[in-house]
Amino acid sequence: MARSYLPPEYIVDINRDKCRRCGLCVRGCGFSVLKWAHTDWQEKMGTFKDGQDDLGVVYQRIVETTPDYIVADSSLCRQCHYCVSHCPEGAINVIKNPVAYRANEHWAAHHMRNIWLQAETGGVLLTGSGNDKAYFSYFDHMVLDACQVTNPSIDPLREPMELRSFLGERPDGLEFERTPEGQVRLKTQLPPHVQLETPIIFPAMSYGAISLNVQKAFAMAAKASGTLMNTGEGGMHQDLYPYADHMIVQVASGRFGVNPGYLRRGRIAEIKIGQGAKPGIGGHLPGEKVDSGVSQTRMIPIGSDAISPAPHHDIYSIEDLAQLIYALKEATEYIKPVSVKISAVHNVAAIASGIARAGADIITIDGFRGGTGAAPLIIRDHVGIPIEVALATVDERLRREGIRNRVSIVASGGIRHSGDVAKAIALGADAVAIGTAALIALGCHVCQSCFTGNCSWGIATQRPELTARQDPERGAELLTNLLRGWSRELKEILGALGLNSIESLRGSRLRLRGVGLSKQELDLLGIKPAGEGA
Amino acid sequence: MREGMVRIPSGCAISAIMNVKGIRFNGEAIIRSITCMHERSNGLGGGFAAYGIYPRFRDLYALHLLYESDRGRIDAESFIKDNFVVEHSESIPTRPVVSITDPPMFYRYFVSVRPDSLDALRGEDEAELLVRATMTVNNCIRDAFMVSAGKNMGVFKGVGFPEDIARFFRLEEYEGYLWTAHGRFPTNTPGWWGGAHPFGILDWTVVHNGEVSSYGINKRYLEMFGYHLTLQTDTEVVAYLFDLLHRRQKVPLNLVARALASPFWKDIDRMPEEERAMYKAIRMVYGPAMLNGPFSIIVAFNGGMMGLNDRIKLRPLSCGKKDDFVLMGSEESAIRSIVGDLDEVWDVRAGEMALVQLEEGGVAVG
Ligand code: SF4
Numbered sequence: 087m088a089r090s091y092l093p094p095e096y097i098v099d100i101n102r103d104k105c106r107r108c109g110l111c112v113r114g115c116g117f118s119v120l121k122w123a124h125t126d127w128q129e130k131m132g133t134f135k136d137g138q139d140d141l142g143v144v145y146q147r148i149v150e151t152t153p154d155y156i157v158a159d160s161s162l163c164r165q166c167h168y169c170v171s172h173c174p175e176g177a178i179n180v181i182k183n184p185v186a187y188r189a190n191e192h193w194a195a196h197h198m199r200n201i202w203l204q205a206e207t208g209g210v211l212l213t214g215s216g217n218d219k220a221y222f223s224y225f226d227h228m229v230l231d232a233c234q235v236t237n238p239s240i241d242p243l244r245e246p247m248e249l250r251s252f253l254g255e256r257p258d259g260l261e262f263e264r265t266p267e268g269q270v271r272l273k274t275q276l277p278p279h280v281q282l283e284t285p286i287i288f289p290a291m292s293y294g295a296i297s298l299n300v301q302k303a304f305a306m307a308a309k310a311s312g313t314l315m316n317t318g319e320g321g322m323h324q325d326l327y328p329y330a331d332h333m334i335v336q337v338a339s340g341r342f343g344v345n346p347g348y349l350r351r352g353r354i355a356e357i358k359i360g361q362g363a364k365p366g367i368g369g370h371l372p373g374e375k376v377d378s379g380v381s382q383t384r385m386i387p388i389g390s391d392a393i394s395p396a397p398h399h400d401i402y403s404i405e406d407l408a409q410l411i412y413a414l415k416e417a418t419e420y421i422k423p424v425s426v427k428i429s430a431v432h433n434v435a436a437i438a439s440g441i442a443r444a445g446a447d448i449i450t451i452d453g454f455r456g457g458t459g460a461a462p463l464i465i466r467d468h469v470g471i472p473i474e475v476a477l478a479t480v481d482e483r484l485r486r487e488g489i490r491n492r493v494s495i496v497a498s499g500g501i502r503h504s505g506d507v508a509k510a511i512a513l514g515a516d517a518v519a520i521g522t523a524a525l526i527a528l529g530c531h532v533c534q535s536c537f538t539g540n541c542s543w544g545i546a547t548q549r550p551e552l553t554a555r556q557d558p559e560r561g562a563e564l565l566t567n568l569l570r571g572w573s574r575e576l577k578e579i580l581g582a583l584g585l586n587s588i589e590s591l592r593g594s595r596l597r598l599r600g601v602g603l604s605k606q607e608l609d610l611l612g613i614k615p616a617g618e619g620a
Numbered sequence: 621m622r623e624g625m626v627r628i629p630s631g632c633a634i635s636a637i638m639n640v641k642g643i644r645f646n647g648e649a650i651i652r653s654i655t656c657m658h659e660r661s662n663g664l665g666g667g668f669a670a671y672g673i674y675p676r677f678r679d680l681y682a683l684h685l686l687y688e689s690d691r692g693r694i695d696a697e698s699f700i701k702d703n704f705v706v707e708h709s710e711s712i713p714t715r716p717v718v719s720i721t722d723p724p725m726f727y728r729y730f731v732s733v734r735p736d737s738l739d740a741l742r743g744e745d746e747a748e749l750l751v752r753a754t755m756t757v758n759n760c761i762r763d764a765f766m767v768s769a770g771k772n773m774g775v776f777k778g779v780g781f782p783e784d785i786a787r788f789f790r791l792e793e794y795e796g797y798l799w800t801a802h803g804r805f806p807t808n809t810p811g812w813w814g815g816a817h818p819f820g821i822l823d824w825t826v827v828h829n830g831e832v833s834s835y836g837i838n839k840r841y842l843e844m845f846g847y848h849l850t851l852q853t854d855t856e857v858v859a860y861l862f863d864l865l866h867r868r869q870k871v872p873l874n875l876v877a878r879a880l881a882s883p884f885w886k887d888i889d890r891m892p893e894e895e896r897a898m899y900k901a902i903r904m905v906y907g908p909a910m911l912n913g914p915f916s917i918i919v920a921f922n923g924g925m926m927g928l929n930d931r932i933k934l935r936p937l938s939c940g941k942k943d944d945f946v947l948m949g950s951e952e953s954a955i956r957s958i959v960g961d962l963d964e965v966w967d968v969r970a971g972e973m974a975l976v977q978l979e980e981g982g983v984a985v986g
């Protein structure tokens with residue numbers, strides 16, 4: 087990669103007094119930032135012409151007389167903090183480069199850096215993770231209610247608190263019948279559905295984008311927590327078959343790894359139309375990440391780029407989508423719900439309504455803060471809308487059309503804590519999906535370099551020495567803990583609201599208030615401003 | 621601000637008395653029982669529902685209407701005449717009560733459905749027509765409000781202490797086999813008589829003590845089925861949920877109670893398979909209808925009543941039995957104020973209901 091003219095934004099600062107030269111960071115950094123000084127010199131010497139023996143001699147002398155130490159090429163550092171987190175002496179820190187650019191409210195350093203980079207390469211800038219720009223957050227401008235006096239709050243440590251949720255179509259009503267013995271029993275046959283013990287699931291992250299060990303951690307955690315993970319568009323590796331009952335199997339435009347067995351194995355089949363981080367763009371897996379395991383699972387040659395087409399080439403309209411939905415239902419014998427995942431864009435409510443009418447049982451909406459393994463920076467940062475408004479308008483539209491029961495809504499894209507979960511549920515989500523938050527639990531520092539395949543944390547990489555860093559058992563424990571922690575907090579929130587079951591919060595926008603939102607935004611979200619009573 | 625423009629949480633007293641043989645008795649007993657709980661209301665709302673009070677017109681719908689101006693009466697009456705055959709109409713007799721100031725006008729109409737308007741319904745039943753007529757009056761006609769619209773029953777309510785409202789409406793002069801009563805303690809000052817309780821739809825009336833914390837989603841759920849919630853009260857929500865689940869969707873009454881105050885998953889998970897599947901379906905499908913938060917409710921209808929308590933019993937509800945009488949009340953004292961030596965007395969348990977129906981062959985006899 088060409089060097090930009092800008093000095094590095096962050097500096098890897100090594101405290102030589104503290105460093106005891108164990109070399110852990112040198113092996114640790116996936117981006118080859120840290121090196122032994124001797125190695126570094128030798129490499130630099132190598133750039134001189136052959137035959138310059140004197141230099142070789144000089145180098146030898148230095149190596150013999152100067153003890154080795156660690157140097158950093160800060161311009162390569164991606165701020166993943168693997169070295170900082172692992173240095174046993176606490177000798178490394180990554181600090182913001184204090185060099186001050188001429189202040190300019192319009193031309194920020196990252197604008198200049200990107201221009202220089204593109205001037206040299208003529209390429210599309212890639213990035214990973216989710217949109218990091220300073221867009222307005224609706225989550226941060228909504229607050230929840232609590233009970234007092236007229237209505238007691240409930241103590242989750244003393245009273246039952248229920249988070250059990252369901253995904254799938256629900257009929258508008260139930261029919262009962264009397265047995266000959268006079269017993270009342272249920273007559274209605276329920277459509278296929280999936281029970282979740284907590285309304286939080288793991289979203290689509292493909293094997294290829296992330297390592298198999300991480301997928302295993304998700305699978306085990308999903309099973310242990312009574313929830314779901316999602317294969318993403320990369321097929322299902324054999325090792326995950328035992329967990330298939332807790333997996334959503336995705337069918338994306340590239341159809342990687344899709345076959346009848348794959349569809350039948352999963353708990354839910356999901357058609358991926360869009361992704362919040364890159365609406366209108368298909369999945370990108372650089373060939374560097376396609377090793378033999380990925381190649382087998384995806385059914386593509388080793389080392390080949392796996393570029394999913396932007397649209398599904400058999401879906402050019404809503405009736406085509408209906409056909410694919412029913413093709414999947416046929417393949418799974420109508421016993422599994424079919425989900426359709428879309429990105430949050432301007433017309434999301436109308437699109438969602440069409441999807442519900444096309445026969446989907448679940449609609450997953452991914453907001454513009456949603457993460458990705460690789461996406462063009464310009465798309466990630468400038469296309470799509472926030473999940474809060476997308477969710478609110480979809481839920482309201484489906485209700486107004488009387489078809490809300492036909493589908494469940496899963497919301498994702500930038501959910502950071504249980505407060506966001508509660509707010510999303512109050513806006514109308516049946517469940518939420520947490521991708522970035524789950525990766526953070528596994529060590530991800532949101533350095534946005536997933537597309538490089540060098541993730542030091544062993545998450546977004548297939549380099550065996552890096553993926554070995556993710557122990558699936560430990561990862562499952564971390565993820566299970568995270569879900570347990572958030573679920574407990576959700577119970578606290580419910581208790582404060584005077585509720586003892588999550589379905590009484592779901593869609594109950596009366597329990598939300600907006601702070602600092604315009605009238606129009608409040609109307610879109612369907613909530614009242616703070617200060618307005620019941 | 622009038623009820624409906626703003627949501628007003630209230631604390632309350634409720635009570636009920638019923639003769640399961642259908643034998644009618646006058647309003648004194650229910651008045652005594654609600655008066656006993658005077659401390660639970662603050663003079664800003666009281667009301668009664670009485671069943672079996674119009675034996676002469678038992679096959680006709682008794683429409684109780686409240687008018688705030690003559691204009692409202694003229695508009696509503698022309699609407700009623702357009703849609704119904706009015707067999708008899710009169711103003712509801714009242715007497716002056718010192719503490720009650722500025723009451724609206726009350727009229728009642730005994731009507732049957734015009735055959736031609738029934739034709740126009742195309743397959744829908746009379747009940748649906750009555751529901752729509754109620755919604756039209758309450759939403760579209762100014763200064764008019766349909767207080768109740770069921771057969772052989774009526775709601776009497778207003779702003780005041782329940783005992784004063786009872787005297788105002790001369791309830792001691794009526795005889796019914798089932799009476800319910802409500803005394804209100806709103807946290808606000810609703811000056812509008814239509815907002816008092818019981819709230820009724822068709823012959824269903826609801827008295828309620830509590831605050832439904834799930835109101836937001838209950839309301840949105842009902843709206844999906846075409847209900848307009850104009851009063852913003854919990855009572856209205858409860859009445860409409862009964863209407864939707866029982867009348868429209870034909871869910872058996874005891875299961876409606878289970879949908880509104882669902883058993884906990886921990887208990888469902890322990891049930892035998894078939895039962896478990898049934899309750900799971902109820903919670904899955906009717907989750908948005910579940911009432912959460914503190915409440916005790918008495919729902920009355922032609923032929924019976926049902927007491928229902930919230931899932932963790934955050935509000936009181938006691939029941940008592942004496943001979944052919946079943947009594948319910950927010951306090952045991954309210955029951956005992958009517959009958960001292962009860963055969964049986966019990967508290968409705970958390971999430972449980974007490975369903976009382978006229979005994980086989982028991983009818984409201986004149
Ligand atoms: S890329 Fe990560 S491990 Fe490497 S130096 Fe930077 S922070 Fe440390």
Ligand code: SF4
Pocket residue numbers: 166214215525529530531532533534535536537540541542543544545546
């Ligand atoms: S997964 Fe790895 S590469 Fe991607 S943001 Fe997280 S730490 Fe960085």
